[in-house]
Amino acid sequence: MEAGIVGLPNVGKSTLFNALTCSKSAASANYPFCTIEPNEGVVSVPDGRLERITKYITPQKVIPAALKLVDIAGIVKGASEGEGLGNKFLSHIRQVDAILQVVRCFEDDDVIHVSGNVDPIADIEIIELELMLADIETLQNAKTKAAKSARSGDKEAVLRVTAIEKCLAHLETETPLRNLELPEPEAKSITSYGLLTAKPILYVANVAEDDLKGKDPLVQKVREHAQKVGAGVVAVCAKIESEIAELEPEDRAEMLEAVGLTEPALSVLARAAYATLGLESYFTAGEKEVRAWTIKKGATGPEAAGVIHTDFERGFIRVEVYSLEDLENHGTEAAIRQNGKLRTEGKNYVVQDGDICHFLFNV
Numbered sequence: 001m002e003a004g005i006v007g008l009p010n011v012g013k014s015t016l017f018n019a020l021t022c023s024k025s026a027a028s029a030n031y032p033f034c035t036i037e038p039n040e041g042v043v044s045v046p047d048g049r050l051e052r053i054t055k056y057i058t059p060q061k062v063i064p065a066a067l068k069l070v071d072i073a074g075i076v077k078g079a080s081e082g083e084g085l086g087n088k089f090l091s092h093i094r095q096v097d098a099i100l101q102v103v104r105c106f107e108d109d110d111v112i113h114v115s116g117n118v119d120p121i122a123d124i125e126i127i128e129l130e131l132m133l134a135d136i137e138t139l140q141n142a143k144t145k146a147a148k149s150a151r152s153g154d155k156e157a158v159l160r161v162t163a164i165e166k167c168l169a170h171l172e173t174e175t176p177l178r179n180l181e182l183p184e185p186e187a188k189s190i191t192s193y194g195l196l197t198a199k200p201i202l203y204v205a206n207v208a209e210d211d212l213k214g215k216d217p218l219v220q221k222v223r224e225h226a227q228k229v230g231a232g233v234v235a236v237c238a239k240i241e242s243e244i245a246e247l248e249p250e251d252r253a254e255m256l257e258a259v260g261l262t263e264p265a266l267s268v269l270a271r272a273a274y275a276t277l278g279l280e281s282y283f284t285a286g287e288k289e290v291r292a293w294t295i296k297k298g299a300t301g302p303e304a305a306g307v308i309h310t311d312f313e314r315g316f317i318r319v320e321v322y323s324l325e326d327l328e329n330h331g332t333e334a335a336i337r338q339n340g341k342l343r344t345e346g347k348n349y350v351v352q353d354g355d356i357c358h359f360l361f362n363v
Helices: 014-020 046-054 086-094 120-151 155-171 184-189 219-229 238-246 247-260 263-276 301-309 312-315 324-330 333-338
Strands: 002-006 037-044 062-063 063-069 099-107 201-207 231-234 279-285 289-296 316-322 344-345 355-363
Touching: 002 014, 002 086, 014 037, 014 063, 014 238, 014 263, 037 263, 046 279, 046 289, 046 324, 063 263, 063 279, 063 289, 086 120, 099 120, 099 219, 099 263, 120 155, 120 219, 120 316, 155 184, 201 219, 201 263, 219 231, 231 263, 238 247, 238 263, 263 279, 301 312, 301 316, 301 355, 312 316, 312 355, 324 333
Parallel strands: 002 063, 002 099, 062 289, 099 201, 201 231, 279 355
Antiparallel strands: 037 063, 279 289, 316 344, 316 355
């Protein structure tokens, strides 16, 4: 699973990406299209539960969950018609699972806004319109092909045409497809199109250095818009976060205290992006390692086991589960077992966020 960082040119996308991935490359020049190919990076997802587990189980190493990020070059008005680098950028977005849209919420005469003035809602609407126009083109082309197959009696094609028509009608209301609920068979029939506005979105408000809490009216406008469309918002000062990321770990705490933060805003962003993707974590814990494993919400025991190794899923027998609270109450896995708190679950068990699991399998 991966998230794509998008936005208009000069909103702080690449600065944010470099900070998230602890990249120490030189800052990009102050002009559009400085990122031609999408950069990719992996960011750890901070999780305080890992530290709590290691108070009772001392491992050789601790491995947090990770999230893949793609830095996609700036989109401009008219991208769906080939403006800027147009369709090339849109194809990069098509390949990711969720969108992190960076919107500028600060004034700075030294950083030119591509539209001439700072208006985060206008920025959001420009990109949303371009993505909707691209989806309309994709669906219209797909409908022609699907309709031809449907006329020959192809039941799957008939289903696909129905789904396409619903999507086109929805887009005509200038509303993204993520707000459209389709029956599962119809939704499944069009997944291969990688529709851009069907992807979940998280807004990242890039704020000024003196507004780390995101109290500026511009940020509030973003929050109000996000609430209307059912999206999340995280306020981040990309400039400060990039400076924090450049520091050695022991120096970061001092700078965080100096600017009034308890943790980097990037940690909040990583967790929010993780949630936007519909992901959660379960843990395995032993002397070798304490590790967070990433699963989709609603994953069953076998599916969760398959994240570790496909053999675990294929040969799944059962999973032994306990909670972090059980560990904190009883101190050891042996004590948890003795007190009857170790649960044994079968193939239909839906793994819960924060479960500590031990899988039994036979191949």
